[in-house]
Amino acid sequence: MNIPRKLKLLAFGACLAAALPASAEEYPKFDYMPGKELAIPHVSGDAKFSNTYQYWKDEKALEDAKKSGKMSHEMNYKDFRWAVKSFDAEGAIDIGRGYYNEKNAKGQSCASCHGAEGKKLKGIYANYPAYNKRLKRVVTVPTQIKTCATERLGFDWKENTRQNTLIDFFVGSLSDGKVVKIDATSPGPIKASYERGRDLFFKRGGHFNFACASCHTPPAAGKYLRGQRPTTFFGDAAQYPIYHFPYALPGDDFEYVFTLQHQIKSCQILSRIYPGEEGSPAMTDIEVFLKASANGYKMSVPVAEYNMDTSYLD
Ligand code: HEC
Ligand code: HEC
Known part of the structure; x- marks a missing residue:
C-alpha cells in the first residue's frame, strides 16, 4: 500500500506527542546537580x-x-x-615522538619549529588549555597540534586521530612534575x-x-x-x-x-x-x-591506571 508521505509524517508526529510528557512539570525539577x-x-x-x-x-x-x-x-x-x-606507556610515547619527527615532502617536521625532543614545548602542558590570539579561541594541546599539523605541515592530524593523540601523549610527558x-x-x-x-x-x-x-x-x-x-x-x-x-x-x-x-x-x-x-x-x-580544578597539583604523565600497587586497596 502506498501511504502518502504527509500522512506518515502526521502519524509519526502523533506517536511522538503521545510519548512525550504532556507538560513541562513532568520533566525533572533540577536542571543542575547541586554544588x-x-x-x-x-x-x-x-x-x-x-x-x-x-x-x-x-x-x-x-x-x-x-x-x-x-x-x-x-x-x-x-x-x-x-x-x-x-614503563608500558613508554612505547606509546616513543610512537608519539616518531610522529613528532615525521617529515613532510619539504623535509619539515614539528621538530623544525619546536626543537629536537620537543625542547621548546617543555612545561607548556601545565598551562593548557590556553587562549590562542591568532585563532581567537581557547585551545587544548590536541587542537594546537591539529592547527600546526594541518596549516604548517600539511598533515591531516586532527583531534581524535592516532597521530594527534600519541603526539599529545609525548608533549604531555614533557611537563611531568610541573x-x-x-x-x-x-x-x-x-x-x-x-x-x-x-x-x-x-x-x-x-x-x-x-x-x-x-x-x-x-x-x-x-x-x-x-x-x-x-x-x-x-x-x-x-x-x-x-x-x-x-x-x-x-x-x-x-x-x-x-x-x-x-x-x-x-x-x-x-x-x-x-x-x-x-x-x-x-x-x-x-x-x-x-x-x-587541578590547579596547584603536579602533572603526572605517563601514569597507567591499571598498573598500581593494589595491596592496600579495599
Ligand atoms: C613552521 C613552524 C611550525 C611547525 C612545523 C609546527 N608548529 Fe607548532 N607552533 C608554531 C607557532 C608559530 C606556534 C604559536 C601559536 C600559533 O601560531 O598557533 C605554535 C604553537 C604550538 C604549540 C603551543 C606552544 C605554546 O608554547 O603554547 C604546540 C603544542 C605546538 N605548536 C605543537 C606542534 C606540533 C605537535 C607540530 C607538528 C605536528 C607543530 N607544532 C608544528 C609553529 C610551528
Ligand atoms: C554514570 C556515572 C558517570 C558519569 C555520569 C560520568 N562519569 Fe566520569 N567516570 C565514571 C567512572 C566510574 C570513572 C572511573 C573509570 C575510569 O577510571 O575510567 C570515571 C572517570 C572519569 C575521569 C577520569 C578521572 C580519573 O579517575 O582519572 C574523568 C576526567 C571523568 N570521568 C569526567 C567525566 C565528565 C566530564 C563527565 C560528564 C560529561 C562524566 N565523567 C560523567 C563515571 C561517570
Missing part, C-alpha cells in the same frame, strides 16, 4: 566536596595517610594518581570558558538525566559504580593524557592512550549523554574546567 557554586579552580576546593584533600594534597600527605592505614576510598582514590609511572596553573579567575576568555565548563559539568542531560557531577561528586564519588570508582573532579586532569590499558573506545588505534577529551567522551557515552565532538568549544570548556 556548582562551591567549585573553585584549585585542588584545595575538594575540601568543600569530599574533604579528602588533606590526605592527598602532596606526596607527604599521601604517604602519611597510607601509613596510618587509610583505605583507597577514604583518600578519594587519588593515591594512585601520581604514584605509579608505567604544577598545573590555569588562570580561571582573571576576567577573560579562560575564566568564561571555565564557567561554561563548570555549568556543563553540573548540568543534567541524556537518557538517565545524569550530570557529570552525579557520579563525580559525593555521595556517588568514591563508591563502586559499574565496577569502577569515580573520583571527585579535582586533580585528576593533571595525569592526562593517560595510558588506559586495557580500555579503549571502539575503533581506537591510539595504543590505549586517552586524551582528557577522550575520557570525557567515554563517560558521556557510558552515561548516555550525547557525546561531544573532540575539539569542539563545549568539550574544550569541560576540559578547561577539569584542568583548572
Whole structure:
C-alpha cells in the first residue's frame, strides 16, 4: 500500500506527542546537580566536596595517610594518581615522538619549529588549555597540534586521530612534575570558558538525566559504580593524557592512550549523554574546567591506571 508521505509524517508526529510528557512539570525539577557554586579552580576546593584533600594534597600527605592505614576510598582514590609511572606507556610515547619527527615532502617536521625532543614545548602542558590570539579561541594541546599539523605541515592530524593523540601523549610527558596553573579567575576568555565548563559539568542531560557531577561528586564519588570508582573532579586532569590499558573506545588505534577529551567522551557515552565532538568549544570548556580544578597539583604523565600497587586497596 502506498501511504502518502504527509500522512506518515502526521502519524509519526502523533506517536511522538503521545510519548512525550504532556507538560513541562513532568520533566525533572533540577536542571543542575547541586554544588556548582562551591567549585573553585584549585585542588584545595575538594575540601568543600569530599574533604579528602588533606590526605592527598602532596606526596607527604599521601604517604602519611597510607601509613596510618587509610583505605583507597577514604583518600578519594587519588593515591594512585601520581604514584605509579608505567614503563608500558613508554612505547606509546616513543610512537608519539616518531610522529613528532615525521617529515613532510619539504623535509619539515614539528621538530623544525619546536626543537629536537620537543625542547621548546617543555612545561607548556601545565598551562593548557590556553587562549590562542591568532585563532581567537581557547585551545587544548590536541587542537594546537591539529592547527600546526594541518596549516604548517600539511598533515591531516586532527583531534581524535592516532597521530594527534600519541603526539599529545609525548608533549604531555614533557611537563611531568610541573604544577598545573590555569588562570580561571582573571576576567577573560579562560575564566568564561571555565564557567561554561563548570555549568556543563553540573548540568543534567541524556537518557538517565545524569550530570557529570552525579557520579563525580559525593555521595556517588568514591563508591563502586559499574565496577569502577569515580573520583571527585579535582586533580585528576593533571595525569592526562593517560595510558588506559586495557580500555579503549571502539575503533581506537591510539595504543590505549586517552586524551582528557577522550575520557570525557567515554563517560558521556557510558552515561548516555550525547557525546561531544573532540575539539569542539563545549568539550574544550569541560576540559578547561577539569584542568583548572587541578590547579596547584603536579602533572603526572605517563601514569597507567591499571598498573598500581593494589595491596592496600579495599
Ligand atoms: C613552521 C613552524 C611550525 C611547525 C612545523 C609546527 N608548529 Fe607548532 N607552533 C608554531 C607557532 C608559530 C606556534 C604559536 C601559536 C600559533 O601560531 O598557533 C605554535 C604553537 C604550538 C604549540 C603551543 C606552544 C605554546 O608554547 O603554547 C604546540 C603544542 C605546538 N605548536 C605543537 C606542534 C606540533 C605537535 C607540530 C607538528 C605536528 C607543530 N607544532 C608544528 C609553529 C610551528
Ligand atoms: C554514570 C556515572 C558517570 C558519569 C555520569 C560520568 N562519569 Fe566520569 N567516570 C565514571 C567512572 C566510574 C570513572 C572511573 C573509570 C575510569 O577510571 O575510567 C570515571 C572517570 C572519569 C575521569 C577520569 C578521572 C580519573 O579517575 O582519572 C574523568 C576526567 C571523568 N570521568 C569526567 C567525566 C565528565 C566530564 C563527565 C560528564 C560529561 C562524566 N565523567 C560523567 C563515571 C561517570
